[in-house]
Amino acid sequence: MSGAGERPLRADAARNRARLLDVATEVFTTRGVGVPTEEIARAAGVGVGTLFRHFPTKEALLEAVMVRRLEAIAARTALLSAEPDPAEAFFACFRLVIEQSAGKNEFAQALAAAGVDAHAALQEPSQVIRAQLARLLDGAQRAGAVRNELGLPELIALLAGTGAAMEQLGADPAARERILDVVLDGLRPR
Amino acid sequence: MSGAGERPLRADAARNRARLLDVATEVFTTRGVGVPTEEIARAAGVGVGTLFRHFPTKEALLEAVMVRRLEAIAARTALLSAEPDPAEAFFACFRLVIEQSAGKNEFAQALAAAGVDAHAALQEPSQVIRAQLARLLDGAQRAGAVRNELGLPELIALLAGTGAAMEQLGADPAARERILDVVLDGLRPR
Amino acid sequence: MSGAGERPLRADAARNRARLLDVATEVFTTRGVGVPTEEIARAAGVGVGTLFRHFPTKEALLEAVMVRRLEAIAARTALLSAEPDPAEAFFACFRLVIEQSAGKNEFAQALAAAGVDAHAALQEPSQVIRAQLARLLDGAQRAGAVRNELGLPELIALLAGTGAAMEQLGADPAARERILDVVLDGLRPR
Amino acid sequence: MSGAGERPLRADAARNRARLLDVATEVFTTRGVGVPTEEIARAAGVGVGTLFRHFPTKEALLEAVMVRRLEAIAARTALLSAEPDPAEAFFACFRLVIEQSAGKNEFAQALAAAGVDAHAALQEPSQVIRAQLARLLDGAQRAGAVRNELGLPELIALLAGTGAAMEQLGADPAARERILDVVLDGLRPR
DNA sequence: AATGAATGAGCCTTCATTCAT
DNA sequence: AATGAATGAAGGCTCATTCAT
Numbered sequence: 001m002s003g004a005g006e007r008p009l010r011a012d013a014a015r016n017r018a019r020l021l022d023v024a025t026e027v028f029t030t031r032g033v034g035v036p037t038e039e040i041a042r043a044a045g046v047g048v049g050t051l052f053r054h055f056p057t058k059e060a061l062l063e064a065v066m067v068r069r070l071e072a073i074a075a076r077t078a079l080l081s082a083e084p085d086p087a088e089a090f091f092a093c094f095r096l097v098i099e100q101s102a103g104k105n106e107f108a109q110a111l112a113a114a115g116v117d118a119h120a121a122l123q124e125p126s127q128v129i130r131a132q133l134a135r136l137l138d139g140a141q142r143a144g145a146v147r148n149e150l151g152l153p154e155l156i157a158l159l160a161g162t163g164a165a166m167e168q169l170g171a172d173p174a175a176r177e178r179i180l181d182v183v184l185d186g187l188r189p190r
Numbered sequence: 191m192s193g194a195g196e197r198p199l200r201a202d203a204a205r206n207r208a209r210l211l212d213v214a215t216e217v218f219t220t221r222g223v224g225v226p227t228e229e230i231a232r233a234a235g236v237g238v239g240t241l242f243r244h245f246p247t248k249e250a251l252l253e254a255v256m257v258r259r260l261e262a263i264a265a266r267t268a269l270l271s272a273e274p275d276p277a278e279a280f281f282a283c284f285r286l287v288i289e290q291s292a293g294k295n296e297f298a299q300a301l302a303a304a305g306v307d308a309h310a311a312l313q314e315p316s317q318v319i320r321a322q323l324a325r326l327l328d329g330a331q332r333a334g335a336v337r338n339e340l341g342l343p344e345l346i347a348l349l350a351g352t353g354a355a356m357e358q359l360g361a362d363p364a365a366r367e368r369i370l371d372v373v374l375d376g377l378r379p380r
Numbered sequence: 381m382s383g384a385g386e387r388p389l390r391a392d393a394a395r396n397r398a399r400l401l402d403v404a405t406e407v408f409t410t411r412g413v414g415v416p417t418e419e420i421a422r423a424a425g426v427g428v429g430t431l432f433r434h435f436p437t438k439e440a441l442l443e444a445v446m447v448r449r450l451e452a453i454a455a456r457t458a459l460l461s462a463e464p465d466p467a468e469a470f471f472a473c474f475r476l477v478i479e480q481s482a483g484k485n486e487f488a489q490a491l492a493a494a495g496v497d498a499h500a501a502l503q504e505p506s507q508v509i510r511a512q513l514a515r516l517l518d519g520a521q522r523a524g525a526v527r528n529e530l531g532l533p534e535l536i537a538l539l540a541g542t543g544a545a546m547e548q549l550g551a552d553p554a555a556r557e558r559i560l561d562v563v564l565d566g567l568r569p570r
Numbered sequence: 571m572s573g574a575g576e577r578p579l580r581a582d583a584a585r586n587r588a589r590l591l592d593v594a595t596e597v598f599t600t601r602g603v604g605v606p607t608e609e610i611a612r613a614a615g616v617g618v619g620t621l622f623r624h625f626p627t628k629e630a631l632l633e634a635v636m637v638r639r640l641e642a643i644a645a646r647t648a649l650l651s652a653e654p655d656p657a658e659a660f661f662a663c664f665r666l667v668i669e670q671s672a673g674k675n676e677f678a679q680a681l682a683a684a685g686v687d688a689h690a691a692l693q694e695p696s697q698v699i700r701a702q703l704a705r706l707l708d709g710a711q712r713a714g715a716v717r718n719e720l721g722l723p724e725l726i727a728l729l730a731g732t733g734a735a736m737e738q739l740g741a742d743p744a745a746r747e748r749i750l751d752v753v754l755d756g757l758r759p760r
Numbered sequence: 761a762a763t764g765a766a767t768g769a770g771c772c773t774t775c776a777t778t779c780a781t
Numbered sequence: 782a783a784t785g786a787a788t789g790a791a792g793g794c795t796c797a798t799t800c801a802t
Contacts, residue, residue, distance in 0.1 A: 010765070012802085013765055036791080037792075037793065048767085049766060049796085052794060052795080053766075057793085058792095147368075147372070153358070153359060153362070154359065154365050154369050157355040157359050157369055160354060161352055161369075165352070168350060175344050175347075178340060179344050179348060179351075182337070182376035182377055183372065183376055184376070185380060200782075203783095206782090226776085228775075228776090236784085239779085240783055246777095247776085247777085248777090392761085392762095393762095396761095416796060417796075427762060428798085429799085430761080430763070432797085433762075437797085438798090527748075527752070531745070533745055537749055540734060541732055541735025542731055545727040546727070548723070548730060552723070555721070555727075558719055559724055559728060559731075562728065562753065565755070565756045566753055566754070567756075580780095580781075580785080581781090582780080583785085586787085606770080606771065607773085608771085617788045618773085618789070619775085619788050622772085627773085628771095628772065764800100764801100765799105765800090766800080766801095767798085768797105769795105769796100770794105770795090771793105771796105772793095775791095776790100777788085778786105778788075779784105781783105
């Protein structure tokens with residue numbers, strides 16, 4: 001549902017915008033949000049002016065990056081609605097969200113921000129995700145696969161935390177899997 | 191082991207140094223490391239010049255803050271050596287580290303940094319902690335209280351991650367406890 | 381004497397040029413010359429490119445605006461040549477020039493600039509005005525209606541100054557009239 | 571009545587502040603407010619940082635310049651209270667204000683701004699001036715030296731306008747005097 | 761001819777760090 | 782030792798102007 005107010009955008013402009021988003025995503029997640037706008041522009045092969053034409057503020061750029069990530073997650077979690085087994089669906093979703101944010105420190109912050117938040121633009125996609133998570137959690141709990149005392153806030157916090165934990169083990173997939181097992185097992189009723 | 195090169199430090203100088211560390215700890219953890227040095231100095235009731243006399247660099251100040259926190263943790267975990275029950279000792283230590291870092295986002299980073307690191311000054315205290323964690327982990331595993339396949343890196347990552355998760359639930363102690371339960375239960379052998 | 385080098389200009393191009401001049405006049409006089417070119421173009425319903433096709437420089441646009449205003453004044457003052465009573469003609473002209481520039485701060489500057497100047501394009505129309513003012517002043521002085529010691533520079537300065545004064549009283553026509561009376565009376569021989 | 575909240579200011583700091591104000595006054599009035607802050611700092615022999623330490627904003631610097639000018643005028647006009655002859659006092663004041671602003675285009679704007687205004691800091695000094703002008707005007711009118719129908723707004727507008735007019739004749743003191751005569755004579759009752 | 765995206769020099773402002781007092 | 786004024790390199794952002802479409 002990409003709104004009404006947007007005009008088609010010329011081919012090259014769209015390409016530049018996309019490049020900027022890609023570069024910014026990469027740079028922000030690997031080196032933090034302190035990277036100068038000028039460097040991002042250069043890495044995207046455009047001038048600063050172009051960056052600021054597309055994103056009126058550095059913060060707006062960051063927001064756009066986060067929105068895109070949240071939307072990607074929302075799209076993926078939506079696919080899990082098809083899964084018939086609620087427990088299966090829930091755990092697949094947990095993995096998916098973690099993996100999406102794997103290796104991206106900033107994203108943990110984005111998700112965290114989604115918990116409280118202030119930026120209007122993030123509200124919509126994060127609400128979508130929250131709604132889906134809530135549904136999946138409920139299903140899994142009804143199926144007896146997840147502790148009943150856990151609520152949505154705890155789930156979100158665990159997602160962010162597990163993501164953060166896995167980032168530290170970046171180079172070692174087996175260790176990451178072990179961590180994920182710990183958390184997933186911990187979610188089950190005692 | 192406070193080295194050899196340091197001279198006694200006049201009483202007021204020592205007081206200033208301590209105040210700066212306290213204020214910086216508070217400020218860095220609650221508002222991030224972006225807070226201007228001048229503001230820290232003012233909050234500590236000294237001039238910037240004094241701050242830079244004690245800590246030649248902003249980074250040095252941050253480092254000192256982290257060292258102090260790590261040393262505090264090391265001191266506490268050391269006390270747990272006395273605990274006869276290895277499982278008990280391990281879980282108490284886990285809680286302790288988490289609680290120390292609870293509410294302090296930056297500290298999670300400090301711990302994370304302790305995993306890889308670059309700053310020489312952090313090496314020593316973090317090595318101490320690592321050694322103690324390794325010993326406690328080993329004891330708990332021998333006692334059959336913790337999964338055998340987990341290594342020290344996974345433990346550290348889980349500590350950082352759980353700390354991060356609990357920060358999101360700041361205002362809700364019960365929810366925090368539920369999260370901690372999930373992880374602690376997950377650590378147990380299946 | 382609209383030179384030789386200009387080709388006829390397509391109908392729509394001429395319309396755009398006129399619109400740009402109108403908008404620029406309005407915008408420059410009400411909000412100052414600091415308004416971005418892009419905004420002027422948008423208000424005129426064209427792209428920036430079009431603006432710069434018609435006026436190679438922002439300064440050129442400002443110049444064109446001023447030339448048009450000067451020419452309008454020159455045209456009006458020319459009509460006063462018909463007036464048989466020299467005193468009448470002079471005072472009418474004074475009022476006219478003031479009223480033309482009333483409410484347009486920038487125009488006062490334009491007139492001021494006409495006194496010294498640098499822009500070649502302004503020279504011609506301002507010379508025309510100056511010549512007419514000189515003639516009217518001379519007539520009024522011969523008729524004994526204006527102090528003999530006043531020269532053209534003083535007249536121009538008074539025009540600009542009175543215009544500036546009246547701008548401050550924008551909302552109060554009666555007060556403006558009172559000011560004008562002061563100056564007009566002051567012009568008379570003691 | 572320079573408030574209570576200001577601390578004494580070190581000797582060199584005071585010197586720098588004064589130099590900055592002097593330079594800014596000169597530069598703003600001769601070349602407009604568009605001059606880069608960096609240039610002002612350089613001309614004052616300090617770094618930009620120093621400029622911004624003393625004046626947190628370019629606008630604050632401009633404001634300080636204007637306040638100082640207004641206060642200087644207020645101080646001078648206050649001296650005229652001693653003058654026994656009301657007509658004499660009024661005309662002296664008129665001259666004085668004009669001469670203070672002579673050659674300083676921006677100042678006309680400051681006075682104009684004093685008419686409407688928004689900046690709190692300018693309010694006080696401009697109110698003082700207005701009050702004094704009002705008193706002098708009233709005295710002169712009672713003495714029959716100035717037209718009764720003129721109010722304070724008209725007086726202020728005439729001051730600004732006359733100042734503007736005289737700026738155009740900068741190099742020619744005799745011509746300036748002639749203009750002033752015109753206005754002063756015009757102020758008298760017909 | 762018109763369009764509007766792209767460009768990049770330049771501006772205001774911040775802040776870690778130095779140094780005169 | 783302490784102070785806080787001074788410094789200047791960066792950084793975010795604007796806008797006149799150019800150029801591909």
